[in-house]
Amino acid sequence: MSWHFVLTDCNPADNLKRGASQSELLDSALWFRGPAILLKNQHDWPESCLPEKTPPDFRKGILVGVSTKVDLPLKRNLVNSCQKMTHTFGFEYKFAHRKRRPGLAVKYVKMGTQMFIRCIQMSKLADDYWRLHSKQQISSSSPLSSLLPFIDSFGLMRVGGRLQNSSLDYNAQHSVILPRQHPVTRAIILDLHRRNLHSGPRALLAHMRLQFWPLGGRKTVSAAASKCFICFRAKPLLSQHIIADLPKDRVNATSTSMVTGLDTCGPFYYKTGVRSKVPGKTYVCVFICFATKAMHLELVQDLST
Structure with a gap:
């Protein structure tokens, strides 16, 4: 099809856009007969108003602004389900690295999980993160000062420790640091709580530190595990006996x-x-x-x- 530009004075639709009344439409020849330029020869029609050449200041590129304070999991409203969150960021990691293989492999889920945890650390632990990133010493008042943290090759902040000579896995030797009282931290704790058959706070914390290190330790784990509905419903109510009267003596x-x-x-x-x-x-x-x-x-x- 051949598209042409129509002037405002010759466009019947502009009368409705500007709110014409019924009496104005009845007296409008443009509304009933259309623009008069259509009765002329096609060569006399107005030319297109689109520019033929690209403006000199136009650059073929996309500028993307990324703020280190943005918490991506909270922006996507995915903090209620740990599995849904990891799969979503697994697809995002696959799309960002142009992986064309169909389906979602385990490595994509793993790399996507590390990606959104890094976003959380950069937003909630920004001061300590960028101090370590610039090879500076973190503040002594920081809750991470006793953990000897460092940043790995992927950009995750991990616990230092003295377990490099042990036979433990790398994630167990240097656990990934999770902020205190964060919805993602609570979702990860509840997911591990269900996988370990609703274990107690101590056993749950020991199992969690094989991969993650939540700030606050047992208090953080206990506060998150107390939100489990299954454990709350299964907890029995102890009967309270009425104490007998004191003896006469x-x-x-x-x-x-x-x-x-x-x-x-x-x-x-x-x-x-x-x-x-x-x-x-x-x-x-x-x-x-x-x-x-x-x-x-x-x-x-x-x-x-």
Whole structure:
């Protein structure tokens, strides 16, 4: 098709755009008969208004501005599902590196996971990240100062430690640092919590540190695991028994040690003076007055009759 430019005065649609009334449309010849230039020869029609040449200041390129403060997982609203988040960034990593193989391989999921964790570190731990990136020492008040962190070849901030000579995996020797109280950190903890059959905070933290190092340690893991609905529903409610009334001797005034309670504590070990003999056991008998709480202690050498 051949496209031509139509002037505003010859365009019937512009009357509706400018809000023409019904009476104006009834009196408009342009609305009923169309533009008069169509009755002329085609050679007399106006030329196209598009420029024939490219402007001199036009550059063939794309400028992309990336801010280090942008938290990509939060922008995509993917923090509720760890699996969905890792698969999404796996496809993004595959698209960014122009991988044409169909499907989603495991290595793409792994590299995509490292990519979005790096974005989190650059946004939530920006000061420490760029200090390490520029070969500077981090502040002593930083929560990372005791971890001896470093940045690996991919750009992830990891724990230093002293386990390089161990037989552990590289991720276990130098775990990836995760910020405290972040939705992605909570999603990763809950995902590992479900995979490990809803284990407790200590076992979950030990398993998590084989790959990740959440700041805050057990408190962060406990706070995230407490949000598990399955564990909350399965937790039994303990029945609270009503305590019985106090006995008569406890609430009425009597003479001291008229009614006493007896208990034995121990054992305590003592030496008999003989070097070759093993230490013996001794006990303490405790007498407690019911009325005044007075206490009397006596030594008991054994528990025989």
